[in-house]
Amino acid sequence: MKKNGFLASLKNGVFDNNPTLVQLLGMCPTLAVTTSLTNAVGMGAAATAVLICSNMIISLCRKFIPRQVRIAAYIVIISGFVTAVELLMKAFFFDLYGALGLFIPLIVVNCIILARAEAFASKNPVLPSIFDGLSMGLGFTFALCLIAFFRELLGAGTLFGFPVLGSWYNPAIIFILPSGAFLTLGFIIAGVQKIRNTRQEKARSAQNDREEETA
């Protein structure tokens, strides 16, 4: 692996190919658990842990898993780690476990994890797969926190449960309801697309300039 391979992979996972905001994967937990920053961090951490471990094992087993049954094999591996994470969470972070509830077991069918298994871990060596899992997981966590930041701030006037907006603010509870999840997600995706488009245009015009200079 190249020296700056990790940084490139991190940038790819968090910004350029953010699993939630650019690839639009894993919408179900994204919309459901982002009512507070605490939940977002918890969900992101759980998914990242599963993603790193499953990517590692799938990458190790990539030569032995027959193509025809690969999805089933991935699911078995992923669900093993999800069960482990679920039990650990129940033991050490019971409040968080209560808040996330059903969405912890549902990590098994999270598209981000399956997508990385299929698209990356099954074709790449162990170390890059682990890095890929980590950067995609961080990208997912980043997206969840971004959405949860706005939803918790506007919908409850708090961040991580601490009141930050003061008593003058009358919380717009639509933002912690499902409709607020769709609104916030829509605006954030629109913003991300806008930034990406401007960047691509800039890159294109810079390339054109360079070509003109050489010509």
Next chain:
Amino acid sequence: MNDKNPSGASYPELLTVSPSPHIRHSDTTRSVMTDVIIALVPALIWGVICFGPRAALVVILSVASCVLAEYVFEKITHRKVTIGDCSAAVTGLLLGLSLSSSVPYYMPVVGGVFAIVVAKQLFGGIGKNFMNPALAARVFLFAWPSEMNKFVKPFSRLSLFASGADVDTVATATPLVSLKTGALPDVSMTELILGEVGGCIGEVSVVLLLLGAAYLLCRRVISWHIPVSYIGVVALLTVLFPRNADTGSFVLSQLFSGGLVIGAFFMATDYSTSPITNKGKLIFGALCGALTVLIRYFGGYPEGVSFAILIANSLVYYIDRVTLPRVFGKGGAANG
């Protein structure tokens, strides 16, 4: 039209060749919107008489924030500024009229900005929005459900600086809250029709709204299809499934309470968010009516007009597809 062709020679106008449309009408967006404003003024005046100066200020704030939001957004995005066509003012007026006079002042402002920026301009501006902006904003304002569901008694004029506690002393249940439980409202039918009841600023006076609607119908700004099928279906469903032994009073109370009249005549008939063909309009109105009754009977809120119209708005594309008229000379039974 040019009476000279490019070469400079003069020809009689008979030979003018130009692309359609050939027949022009004096209607402009501005004239249509002005008619809508004129039609809403009586209901607005009644709202101010009934709920005091605070109602006027709520409507003014709503109109001003809509117009300002449209101006600022179009300036920022370098689009043509369209505040002159009065459409933003109509949106603001409808939004203000569909709020309670007791709402805190930030609500009409937030609602106005949401209506124009999110519901209208982000979809491309006038004519391209798929949801009625005023209604979308009203539903967004259910972000503060307790303020949205608080209505004051008629003629209990709140001062301009009334606090939440002042509002609570004059709060009242609207007729729809009684109807939800199957009871008849505790006001007489005359009071209900004249608008001496608690409710949103512009929705209470059925008589004055009908007067405005008659003006719009005479001016052919709106057609009868949507309101008639909307109100007709509400009447039909409440006659078929009354929740009170006194069916007649129950049905009339359903028709004259809440936002049904203002919704059916002024909001469901919005050009850009309703179907094009008359058949489509009838289907659209019936859909609004059925959804309104369903929400009033089984929904979480006592009123369902805003939600019903918005849901129907989002189905207009499909209604238009189904009711697309056959192109002359194409298809038909003979060709199977």
